[in-house]
Amino acid sequence: xxxxxRRELLILVVCLAACLVHVAGAAGxxxxxxxxxxxxxxxxxxxxxxxxxxxxxxxxxxNIDRMAAEGMQFAEFCAGRSVCSPSRAALMTGCYPLRVxxxxxxxxxxxxxxxxxxxxxxDLVKQRGYSTAMYGKWxxxxxxxxxxxxxxxxxxxxxxxxxxxxxxxxxxxxxxPDLPLMEGKKILEYNSDQTKLTAEYTRRTVKFIETHKKKPxxxxxxxxxxxxxxxxxxxxxxKTKRGLYGDVLEEIDWSVGxxxxxxxxxxxxxxTLVIFTSDNGPWLLYGDHGGSAGPFREGKNTMxxxxxxxxxxMWWPGKIPAGSVCNELASTIDILPxxxxxxxxxxSDRRIDGLDIWPLMSGRSGAKTPHEAFYYYYSTNLQAVRSxxxxxxxxxxxxxxxxxxxxxKPGKRGTGKIALSLFDLKKxxxxxxxxxxEHPEIxxxxxxxxxxxxxxxxxxxxxxxxxxxxxxxITQSPxxxxxxxxxxxx
Numbered sequence: 001x002x003x004x005x006r007r008e009l010l011i012l013v014v015c016l017a018a019c020l021v022h023v024a025g026a027a028g029x030x031x032x033x034x035x036x037x038x039x040x041x042x043x044x045x046x047x048x049x050x051x052x053x054x055x056x057x058x059x060x061x062x063n064i065d066r067m068a069a070e071g072m073q074f075a076e077f078c079a080g081r082s083v084c085s086p087s088r089a090a091l092m093t094g095c096y097p098l099r100v101x102x103x104x105x106x107x108x109x110x111x112x113x114x115x116x117x118x119x120x121x122x123d124l125v126k127q128r129g130y131s132t133a134m135y136g137k138w139x140x141x142x143x144x145x146x147x148x149x150x151x152x153x154x155x156x157x158x159x160x161x162x163x164x165x166x167x168x169x170x171x172x173x174x175x176x177p178d179l180p181l182m183e184g185k186k187i188l189e190y191n192s193d194q195t196k197l198t199a200e201y202t203r204r205t206v207k208f209i210e211t212h213k214k215k216p217x218x219x220x221x222x223x224x225x226x227x228x229x230x231x232x233x234x235x236x237x238x239k240t241k242r243g244l245y246g247d248v249l250e251e252i253d254w255s256v257g258x259x260x261x262x263x264x265x266x267x268x269x270x271x272t273l274v275i276f277t278s279d280n281g282p283w284l285l286y287g288d289h290g291g292s293a294g295p296f297r298e299g300k301n302t303m304x305x306x307x308x309x310x311x312x313x314m315w316w317p318g319k320i321p322a323g324s325v326c327n328e329l330a331s332t333i334d335i336l337p338x339x340x341x342x343x344x345x346x347x348s349d350r351r352i353d354g355l356d357i358w359p360l361m362s363g364r365s366g367a368k369t370p371h372e373a374f375y376y377y378y379s380t381n382l383q384a385v386r387s388x389x390x391x392x393x394x395x396x397x398x399x400x401x402x403x404x405x406x407x408x409k410p411g412k413r414g415t416g417k418i419a420l421s422l423f424d425l426k427k428x429x430x431x432x433x434x435x436x437x438e439h440p441e442i443x444x445x446x447x448x449x450x451x452x453x454x455x456x457x458x459x460x461x462x463x464x465x466x467x468x469x470x471x472x473x474i475t476q477s478p479x480x481x482x483x484x485x486x487x488x489x490x
Contacts, residue, residue, distance in 0.1 A: 035128060035216040035343055036316070037272040039205075039259065040121070040335065042091065042220070043252060043311075044084070044137060044162075044227035047282030049294030050249060051311045056292070058242030059250050063257035064276055064313060071274075071315035072324040072361060076425075078331045078374065079280045082300050082307030084162055085139045087279040087332065088222070092120040092140065092151070094336030094354035096377060098457050101472040103379045106141055108165055108177050113141015114151065115473035119348035121336050122152025122218060127345045131212045135201040136222035137162065143475045144185050153220070157183045157204055159197075163224040163231075166191055170229075170409045194231035197224050198248075202255040206262045213266045216343075221259075222279075223252055228286050229408055245289055260315075270317045273342070275335065278310040285411050287404035297431045298416075302398045303376040303383040304431055305391075314361055321363040328369040329386065330357045351468065373449040380460035385450045389426040390439075392446040395419050396461070422446070 048054055052061040053068050080090020085105040086097030092114070093100050100118055114120075122132040133155040134148040141147070142160035149156050159181060166179035168191075178190035205221050225231065225248050232247045236254070240246030256276060263269040282291030284299040284306075293299050293306030300307050312330075314320055333354035340347050341356045359367035369388075376384035384393045395418065402414030422436035422443055436443050458466025 035130070036319075037209075037217050037263075037268060038121075038125070038130075038339060038342075039219045039221065039272065039274045040091070041256060041259070041274065041276045042088075042136070042222040043276075043278040044223055044225060045280065045283045045291065045300060046226055046249075046252075046278035046311060047291035047293045047299065047306070048296060048309050048311050049292030050226070050278075050282065051313075054294050054311060056249070059240035059246030061249060061253040063253045063260060064311075067256065067260070067274065067276060067313040067315040068323075070317060070322045071313060071320045072326055072363070074312040074314065074326045074330055074360075076327060076329045077277060077310055077312035078308045078329065079278070079310050080332050081377065082280040082302060084137075084227075084279055088139050089114055091279075091332040091335060092122075093118050094333050094352040096333065096353045096375060096457065098377050098380060098466065098469060099351070099353060100470055102140070106139060106161060108142065108161065110141065111143065112472040112474050113143065113146025115471060116145060116150055117350075117473075118151075118470075119336075119350065120151045121220070121339055122148070124152075124336060124340055124345045124347070125216070125218045125343055126152050128343050129216065130343075131208075131215060131217045132219075133204075133208045133217070134158070134220045134222070135204050136197075136220075137224050137227075138222070141473065142180075145475045146473055147182070147185055148220075149184055155184070155204075155208065158201065158222070159224055162227060163194060163197075164228055168229070194224065194229070195233050197231065198251050198255055199233050202258050205255075206258055209259070209262050209268075210266065213268055221255075223255070225252065226291060228283060228289050230289055243288055245291065270319075273314070273316040273319070275312070275314050277312040277332065281307040281310060284401045285405060285413065286408070287406040287411060289406070289408050290404070295429050298398070298400065302400070303378055303393070303396075304398075305425070305429065308376065316361075320361055324363050326360050328360055328367070329371055329374055329388075330360060330369060331371075331374065334370075350470070373446075373453070375450075375453050375457075377457070380458060380466070382450060382454060382457075382459045382461070385446050385453075386425070387446055387449060389424055390442050390446060391423045391425055391431070392436075392443060392450070393418050393421045393423070393431075394450070394461070 052065045079087045086102045089097045089102035132153045134153040136158040139161045165176045180187040181192040230244045230248050232251045236247045236251040281299045284290050296306035298304040298306040334357045337354045337356045355370035374386045383396045398416045400414045400416040403412040405411035421434040423431045456468040458464045
């Protein structure tokens, strides 16, 4: 009798445990179903003035403009830095690039990359069960230890660094090796046909969405263009009055349209946040093959707004108010912590600089930028600091265009100089009029803010070290084996 009762009790316990597992599994599935899909589309060297809503001429961007009409345009959105690798490090980690040791661009001869211990957006959302994919330009280390599949991404297809880092660079000072096209850690071919890149990145993005529509996903689509050299498919070649640059932008806009229509067709548009932005401002040195900074001063490689202020549109039907404009400062460093807030994913215990901007994105009444100060580092040199409407430049030299190039060839470089200068960005977005003499108290306040970051990240112009700078990763693996060379002539 006692054995029968024990057997019945055991069966009851097993059944209860099974029920609990089932309930927990159902709750987990329901929770995952409530998580948003996230797509970040990152253009390369696309200026603030390169989209229709910001005054683009000679071509149209109806799909990006549609994102703004159905979502929110950020009019004061800044890159983490005005050059490729650092700006991508800022996006992926939520940090000023200097904090994670990314001071300049990686190249084909680099032996290090973003440290694998840094938490990327992909690492972040993997904690919540997301499927992740990266298509396009990575540029945070091309050796096996640093590729996207080691940084939280399930899939990777694209170029490991800039599309001009190949044997056909028009500047004779460079002698780049063959440019690999990669899938995962495998090199598929060298010097591939770049006219196919935008369409192939788009095709893979659409396929990933279709395959993973029933569970949350994160896609990072980093287009190779409009960084020079410019290439577009036959479908878009010669279609605009702006020449090849306009053709390239219309194909990128087409890509945006394909993604939005896929989300709508699969009825997951209201579950998906799409962010479109650029890594930095336009490469003005290339003239007609470079873009437009709109009303802002200078472009890529400078700490003026033309280099740092980038187009940014955020779209999430039902969550982000349609047709809205945000005139508060925000940055790519804010995307990671904002995604953490939206997904409930825990952040790393490593310090980050970005802040949650969901109050801005959701159109909350009275929402202001969460940044007391935003810092403009060029490599290890603090060149400017912004707080609210005020931006203070410290005396520094900067690269400028002495004579623009054309037809895919660079122009002549020059050197500009700026003294200590205060600009009121609300009245003078082009940074033309120094008002430091009229506002000494604001200059003093911004100088004090600058001292705070110097104690953390240093300032090479003052030979001041930065104890808050973390180290880059050092490779533990040899370079990936190379297949037979497949060199294509342009």
